[in-house]
Amino acid sequence: MLFVDEDYRRSGWGDKLLARAELIAMKSGELWTSTNRSNLSMRSLLRKHGFRRTGHIIGLDAGDAEIFYVKKQPDQAISCRRAADGGRGHGA
Ligand SMILES: CC(C)(COP(=O)(O)OP(=O)(O)OC[C@H]1O[C@@H](n2cnc3c(N)ncnc32)[C@H](O)[C@@H]1OP(=O)(O)O)[C@@H](O)C(=O)NCCC(=O)NCCS
16 A cells, blocks of 8 residues: 655655555566545556556445556567457557
């Protein structure tokens, strides 16, 4: 869980902590995370860092869907696209 003390919010700590988490997690090629639909600050932070929304689950928290995001390393994203287009690749 990414958490910045209220007294220190909007000072860039969320950016720094998420960047650090990405550095560690990207060794495995991708980073998955989730947050509540109502959490506009976290959703904005994830968008800013290039996370892609992948889906949501309704019912974990009443009336507040859980939204899932992923960020993949660039080469991982390319191999996913290649798999999706039958391995034809791009520009060939
Ligand atoms: C989400 C959270 C970690 C952001 O930390 P922060 O230190 O305030 O974030 P930063 O100052 O680094 O801001 C980085 C970006 O986050 C987003 N953001 C942060 N606070 C925001 C707010 N109040 N409204 C909208 N966007 C916000 C913006 O995209 C911002 O980029 P910008 O400054 O260029 O607009 C912090 O609000 C927090 O700890 N919230 C409570 C815990 C929580 O909900 N964690 C996530 C659980 S899934």
